[in-house]
Amino acid sequence: MEEKIRTLQDKLNRYNYEYHVLDAPTVPDGEYDKMMNELIQLETEHPEFKTKTSPTVRVGGEILKGFTKVDHDTPMLSLGNAFNEGDLRAFDKRVQEAVGRVEYMCELKIDGLAVSLKYEDGLFVQGATRGNGTTGENITENLRTIKAIPLKIDEPLSFEVRGEAYMPKKSFQKLNEQRELREEALFQNPRNAAAGSLRQLDPKLAAARNLSIFLYSVNDLTNINAATQSEALEALDRHGFKTNKERRTAQSIDEVIEYIDYWTTHRTELDYDIDGIVIKVNDLDHQEELGFTVKSPRWAIAYKFPA
Numbered sequence: 146m147e148e149k150i151r152t153l154q155d156k157l158n159r160y161n162y163e164y165h166v167l168d169a170p171t172v173p174d175g176e177y178d179k180m181m182n183e184l185i186q187l188e189t190e191h192p193e194f195k196t197k198t199s200p201t202v203r204v205g206g207e208i209l210k211g212f213t214k215v216d217h218d219t220p221m222l223s224l225g226n227a228f229n230e231g232d233l234r235a236f237d238k239r240v241q242e243a244v245g246r247v248e249y250m251c252e253l254k255i256d257g258l259a260v261s262l263k264y265e266d267g268l269f270v271q272g273a274t275r276g277n278g279t280t281g282e283n284i285t286e287n288l289r290t291i292k293a294i295p296l297k298i299d300e301p302l303s304f305e306v307r308g309e310a311y312m313p314k315k316s317f318q319k320l321n322e323q324r325e326l327r328e329e330a331l332f333q334n335p336r337n338a339a340a341g342s343l344r345q346l347d348p349k350l351a352a353a354r355n356l357s358i359f360l361y362s363v364n365d366l367t368n369i370n371a372a373t374q375s376e377a378l379e380a381l382d383r384h385g386f387k388t389n390k391e392r393r394t395a396q397s398i399d400e401v402i403e404y405i406d407y408w409t410t411h412r413t414e415l416d417y418d419i420d421g422i423v424i425k426v427n428d429l430d431h432q433e434e435l436g437f438t439v440k441s442p443r444w445a446i447a448y449k450f451p452a
């Protein structure tokens with residue numbers, strides 16, 4: 146019986162990965178639902194085989210009394226902002242003065258909630274909000290319900306990944322339609338809806354909100370041995386994390402500006418909100434050389450779209 150349950154758990158975790166990370170399901174929803182119901186039934190009959198990495202945790206567990214606090218191993222910093230071409234060229238000038246010509250990595254800035262995910266020996270063990278940058282709230286149980294977050298990864302690695310949890314536009318529209326029918330206050334935008342969903346105490350509610358996530362950094366590069374942000378993101382992909390595919394390297398600030406111009410007009414075609422573009426020096430040694438100000442990396446800047 147244990148074998149049957151373990152096989153179902155692994156299969157359904159795989160199906161979640163294909164559907165929510167690769168956006169390429171290999172089984173029809175009906176078959177997935179049937180297998181999930183079978184697993185829920187079997188785990189109810191044999192609770193000794195229900196583990197923290199079983200896909201049945203995605204439906205959410207007990208209501209929490211409150212959130213405990215989490216001190217981040219390294220501060221979750223904010224990004225310096227750029228609002229126009231002049232700001233971008235000034236950033237490029239500062240970078241070049243310090244480390245010479247560099248390659249940039251351009252990433253969409255998802256309008257969601259910054260979160261940190263900790264893995265120990267390959268298991269998802271803790272998730273937290275950014276909070277004040279030093280201390281956040283432990284929202285592990287809510288994050289466990291996000292199907293794009295792997296509950297266990299392919300190797301027994303221990304590291305922390307950071308990214309942006311968000312609510313797809315379609316889920317936001319559906320949620321507000323439901324709230325309208327129930328004459329409840331509407332969420333102003335997907336960002337507030339995602340933050341609201343993750344910062345309430347009932348994981349079953351979070352599970353019902355169809356949240357997703359894009360990861361953009363990993364803190365223990367020794368496990369990942371990446372030399373650039375590009376390679377770090379490719380390593381995240383390999384380990385089963387969802388990263389944003391619209392990222393592009395740029396050989397000059399002019400190419401960065403072209404990328405920004407493109408997304409300024411095309412962002413409405415995305416099925417999630419973005420509030421800007423994050424530009425990073427791609428080479429990690431250059432990032433090291435540039436370092437940080439008291440609150441932001443010197444090797445990155447966030448171009449913000451006009452509100």
Ligand SMILES: COc1nc2nc(N)nc(N)c2nc1C
Pocket residue numbers: 221222223224252253254255309361362423442445
């Ligand atoms: C290196 O620090 C960061 N990198 C980021 N990257 C993306 N794509 N989006 C963000 N919001 C973001 N935020 C921070 C603080």
